[in-house]
Amino acid sequence: MQAFRRGRRRRWAPPTGPPRVRDRFGPGARVSQRLHPPILRTLGMHKKISLGPWSTPVFRLLAGARRLRGTPFDLFGYARVRWVERDANHGLAVTIAGLPDEVRGYEQVRLDNVTRYRQRLNDLRLELKRSHPVSTP
Structure with missing residues (x-):
């Protein structure tokens, strides 16, 4: 229920x-x-x-x-479903943590990289939210 x-x-x-x-x-x-x-x-x-x-x-x-x-x-955390869920979310978290490394270059190149960084970050956040909705106690 x-x-x-x-x-x-x-x-x-x-x-x-x-x-x-x-x-x-x-x-x-x-x-x-x-x-x-x-x-x-x-x-x-x-x-x-x-x-x-x-x-x-x-x-x-x-x-x-x-x-x-x-x-x-x-x-309940020992169920196989929970292990798979945690592994999937761990991979997404590592990808998100590595995004700042993509912001490199000078002036316009850097600004373009920041735009790509922000777009990719938003996409990954949405994917993380869809794969593991947050439930509050």
Whole structure:
């Protein structure tokens, strides 16, 4: 379940509380999250699973564990997808870091190189943003 607020992507938003659900949909209404964790895809399961109200504490625990992202304790960071993603972003970062070396020459040659540098920097920034959107906790 993804929620969008002020242009920032969040991993999970708590469901509206049961009283609000009952008021809107009636006394027999139930709240559930439907998701498809990558581990299930790895195990060959290709359908989403429904998680009932019991899953809310689990999601709160995962939301609190976001402080572990990027540390050795980030269990989800060991997935192959994350390694490939980091390698791709590392290559882009190295390319961006090397761009100032292209600004050489005197007067008009240097000004032309600065124009090319700025254009290439903007292109690489867009590519980096597309390949790895920034998510804020």
